[in-house]
Amino acid sequence: MPTKDTSTGRRGFLLAAGGLAAAPLIGQAQGQVVQTMAPAALANRRKLGTLEVSSIGLGVQNMSRTYQTTIPGRPEMHRIIRTAYERGVTLFDAAEAYGPHEVERILGEGVAPFRNDVVIATKFGWNIDQQTGERRPGTNSRPDHVKLVVDGMLKRLRTDRIDLLYQHRVDPQVPIEDVAGAVQDLMREGKVLHWGLSEMGLATLRRAHAALPVSAVQSEYSMLWRGPEDGVLALCEELGIGFVPWSPLGVGFLAGAIDAKTRFADGDIRRIESRFSPGNLPHNLALADLVKNWALRKQATPAQIALAWLLAQRPWVVPIPGTTQMAHLEDNLGAAAVRFTAAEIAELNQAVAAIRVQGARLPDAVLAYSGVEAPFRESR
Numbered sequence: 001m002p003t004k005d006t007s008t009g010r011r012g013f014l015l016a017a018g019g020l021a022a023a024p025l026i027g028q029a030q031g032q033v034v035q036t037m038a039p040a041a042l043a044n045r046r047k048l049g050t051l052e053v054s055s056i057g058l059g060v061q062n063m064s065r066t067y068q069t070t071i072p073g074r075p076e077m078h079r080i081i082r083t084a085y086e087r088g089v090t091l092f093d094a095a096e097a098y099g100p101h102e103v104e105r106i107l108g109e110g111v112a113p114f115r116n117d118v119v120i121a122t123k124f125g126w127n128i129d130q131q132t133g134e135r136r137p138g139t140n141s142r143p144d145h146v147k148l149v150v151d152g153m154l155k156r157l158r159t160d161r162i163d164l165l166y167q168h169r170v171d172p173q174v175p176i177e178d179v180a181g182a183v184q185d186l187m188r189e190g191k192v193l194h195w196g197l198s199e200m201g202l203a204t205l206r207r208a209h210a211a212l213p214v215s216a217v218q219s220e221y222s223m224l225w226r227g228p229e230d231g232v233l234a235l236c237e238e239l240g241i242g243f244v245p246w247s248p249l250g251v252g253f254l255a256g257a258i259d260a261k262t263r264f265a266d267g268d269i270r271r272i273e274s275r276f277s278p279g280n281l282p283h284n285l286a287l288a289d290l291v292k293n294w295a296l297r298k299q300a301t302p303a304q305i306a307l308a309w310l311l312a313q314r315p316w317v318v319p320i321p322g323t324t325q326m327a328h329l330e331d332n333l334g335a336a337a338v339r340f341t342a343a344e345i346a347e348l349n350q351a352v353a354a355i356r357v358q359g360a361r362l363p364d365a366v367l368a369y370s371g372v373e374a375p376f377r378e379s380r
Helices: 010-016 074-086 102-117 143-157 176-188 202-211 232-239 281-297 302-313 326-337 342-353
Strands: 033-035 045-048 051-054 091-093 119-124 126-128 135-139 162-167 192-198 216-220 242-246
Touching: 045 242, 074 102, 074 326, 091 102, 091 242, 102 119, 102 143, 119 143, 143 162, 143 176, 162 176, 162 216, 176 192, 176 202, 192 202, 202 232, 216 232, 232 242, 281 302, 281 342, 302 326, 302 342
Parallel strands: 091 119, 119 162, 162 192, 192 216, 216 242
Antiparallel strands: 045 051, 126 135
């Protein structure tokens, strides 16, 4: 598991922030959250296309297995999901591939008491056996397979419709118009309400939207990796598509969970991300230090600064930080109360841009699935 100096890690900042207006209050004796942020902090809603959601969502990817490969307790994951709803979160993000399948089951169980009050997002596109959950090589967005996958999703999620269905990664063998056609069929049946794409090529996004209006694009985006600023955000703005950043805290880096002493467990993907290698991490910590300094300046926590920075980039950006710890949930949601003036966000943007992050965000074998363009239909 990662090791770190807790005096400068995320737990240390949470404890130090106990008296700050934008952070949760922490009990002195037990170290437990005893008072939460004001519920009104998430009162403002944002639009993903025409779909209205809370300004911050909850990613549930790690609720079946954390980065450190531990298995979280299922009742506690349900409690986190329900607490998020009580705090105003309405967007919950899962995927068939998470588990595989198991995270959808956890989410369906967790939101059951208030299913009609929330937006469930999930994703298809990997080559996963529907009976066994076995992850097979490559992608699979063939229309017949997509429809089969959605039927399984509905059962696991305990619902009759998916509010937002993403193609998780573009299938290089299937024209995006065929994928859109399958989703449109599912919409006619009432099984899907909105759709989106994740980590796709720009031309594919434009073609997908022309075939069937896209509500949201999902991609990694944070101060640590700003790739969507190179064309994706501009195209979303042009087409009226919302944007949902995954890993908005840079897999814990921007929240203070990683420092120069951190080492990762076998199976933790951060172990093979070169941005966290011993050669690159010391350089990249300048960005973490920048976030910490702004946290002190704004009387917030680093996680709140990182999320508030995303919220300030566009009014249709909705980050989905994930967590398996209640204190981190409370901390993340506190970002909705952090405000930057125009001068402050300009200053912060300039400082972030001045730090060139070294190393890749993902291993090459994983990156190969991002930015893919779908093939065109063969002419007859």
